Amino acid sequence: MGKPTGFLEYNREVAKVLPPKVRIANFKEFRTPLNKEKQKLQGARCMACGVPFCQAGMMIGGMASGCPLHNLVPETNDLVFTGNWKQAFLRLNKTHSFPEFTSRVCPALCEAACTCNLNGDPVSTKENERAIIETAYAEGWVKPQPPAVRTGKTIAVVGSGPSGLAAAQQLNRRGHSVTVFERSDRIGGLLRYGIPNMKLEKSVIDRRLKLMEEEGVKFVTNTNVGVDITAEELLKKFDRVILCCGASNPRDIKVPGRDAKGIYFAVDFLKKVTKTLLDSDFTKAPYEDAKGKHVLVIGGGDTGNDCVGTSVRLGAKSVTQLEMMPMPPVERAASNPWPEWPKVLKTDYGQEEAIAVFGHDPRVYQTTVTEFIKDKNGNVCQAKIVKLKGEKDPKSGRMMMVPVEGTEEVIPADLVLIAAGFLGSQKYVTDAFKVATTPRTNVETKLEAYETSVPRVFTAGDMHRGQSLVVWAIREGREAAKAVDESLMGYSYL
Incomplete structure (x- = not known):
């Protein structure tokens, strides 16, 4: 542990992001990593705990706590602090196949379980990981590793x-x-x-x-x-x-009007957008799919957020995102202590962009669709929605979300994206x-x-x-x- 008081001396700092209204002009990554010197200070914040939950990868309260790959987090953080980038890469390479993927898309289970997160801000381990692997690529340390001998299997x-x-x-x-x-x-x-x-x-x-x-x-x-x-x-x-x-195998929404045109599974929509971009070498995007349309996203997870961000980039007139469950608390509840995964409100990049463009959060909680309404050509044009409340099932004892009578509402919906899981x-x-x-x-x-x-x-x-x-x-x-x-x-x- 190179800096015993680092977590007291340095504040958490992460990559800079382009403003929402700037980044929605294209489909490029929009994060600018810290320079090497600033990244070293982030490595200095690691406390090298006696019990490093960050790398435990175990289940606590039915949720994962720490990295499932058991990355040697305190060691790599310390090597970042001391500037031993090649050693940091070699250490990370022992447990990880593709750090360049997770350092971009992982929700950072390691950071949620970081001891600094108990009474402050966690170490920016995900950013450190990205700095390690990108430095390794830039320096030519990531090389093919063909086997010396083939087994014949x-x-x-x-x-x-x-x-x-x-x-x-x-x-x-x-x-x-x-x-x-x-x-x-x-x-x-x-x-x-x-x-x-x-x-x-x-x-x-x-x-x-x-x-x-x-x-x-x-x-x-x-x-x-x-x-x-x-x-x-x-x-x-x-x-x-x-x-x-x-x-x-995507979960469907089986309500009247489901056969209307303009209703897609989220994964099919996202695939089409990416395939169009790749096929055209990023010279074309399928703007016609969402431009000027009222987009309804059903599902509040990561895929739903990706649909929101994609729809904003394609020029949607409005975006509404439905979530069946109640809005999570802003801070941890007493029943959700560290080092459990924090079940708190998270506003992701797509929602940030929708807020910037439309002036309000696209998420509507405790709400579901009861019917899709078609126009004369069979295209979806509206959706009937209803509020939900939690009730305990008398037979199973499980909490269920049930409709609240008298809360029905009709909203415009020209494009519906089902992101209800698999x-x-x-x-x-x-x-x-x-x-x-x-x-x-x-x-x-x-x-x-x-x-x-x-x-x-x-x-x-x-x-x-x-x-x-x-x-x-x-x-x-x-x-x-x-x-x-x-x-x-x-x-x-x-």
């Missing part, structure tokens, strides 16, 4: 999201021959098409993919496993198969491999294991654990890789 990874890429990277470096299959036209899965470019520029993904290709990983796009190629073919050709297809894996894939699933349709395995009910078939990521974070997907991919390696070799040093 072959592995198919189905899905190229963060879990699939993490599994492929680890197994390839072990010496196995890995082929990644992706049904879309580009590699990246959720990273590519589920996260907007202003949060994660796609050149950042391409930079890593180039390294993986140089290491020997093979990528096959436009191939839908279970449709274009059968499960039997994969199992005949490869020694092991890892299913990393995500929880890509129900689990897609059935055609699990049926193709005949793997057992849980009641939530996640692929079933033994506790803390990754092999499915079908021999030689493994799973990882959202398909295994349900809709979750990129950092959890990376951990799952790394853990699944270790399980596959053990099954092939009888041991593993991954």
Whole structure:
């Protein structure tokens, strides 16, 4: 610990962001990192606690506390403070496959569990992580790591999201021959098409993919496993198969008028926008999808926020975001103590932009849709909404959100984006491999294991654990890789 009193001497400081009305002019990242000297002072704020919850990655109160990858946070923070950037990179590289992704899109579970967060502001560990990996790229320290010897074993990874890429990277470096299959036209899965470019520029993904290709990983796009190629073919050709297809079965809103034109699942909308940008080399965006329209976003999570920010950039006339649950408190409740994940109000970039453009927060809490109204051409033009209240179910004892009589209202809605979460894996894939699933349709395995009910078939990521974070997907991919390696070799040093 290089600066024992650093957390007392220096205030928390993070990257500068462009003003909302400036950054919505394009789809580029809008954060300007601190310079090296200022970043060092942020590393000095780390207390090197005796019990570093920041790297614990354990479940407390049903929520994750600390980094699921068990990054050696106090050590990397200290190396940032002392300016030992290469050592910081080598230390981070021990536990992390893709710091350049999480340092942009992770909600920073490490910071929520930081001891400084108990009575002050947490250490800016996420910013430190980004500074480490970007310095490493700039200095040429991130190099291909092809294996010296090949084992002769072959592995198919189905899905190229963060879990699939993490599994492929680890197994390839072990010496196995890995082929990644992706049904879309580009590699990246959720990273590519589920996260907007202003949060994660796609050149950042391409930079890593180039390294993986140089290491020997093979990528096959436009191939839908279970449709274009059968499960039997994969199992005949490869020694092991890892299913990393995500929880890509979106939750629908089943109310009258759902068949109206102009209603889309959020992931389809976000994919179209990103694909249009990429196909045109960022010279064109699908402004016609939202320009001058009243946009209704159903869902209050990260994907809903991404829809808000994207709609603002596309020139929406108004944006309304519905959230079924009550507005969270501004500060931690007594029932939500540190180091639990703080269940507090968070205003994200998209909401900040909507506030700047429209003059008010787009979020409407404790509200849901009861009907979509069409115009004469079958296009959605309005939505009926109703307020909700919490009531305890007399049979199960669970709290449920129920409509409040007399609170119905009709609002304009020319474009509706459903961001209500996901129900689990897609059935055609699990049926193709005949793997057992849980009641939530996640692929079933033994506790803390990754092999499915079908021999030689493994799973990882959202398909295994349900809709979750990129950092959890990376951990799952790394853990699944270790399980596959053990099954092939009888041991593993991954």
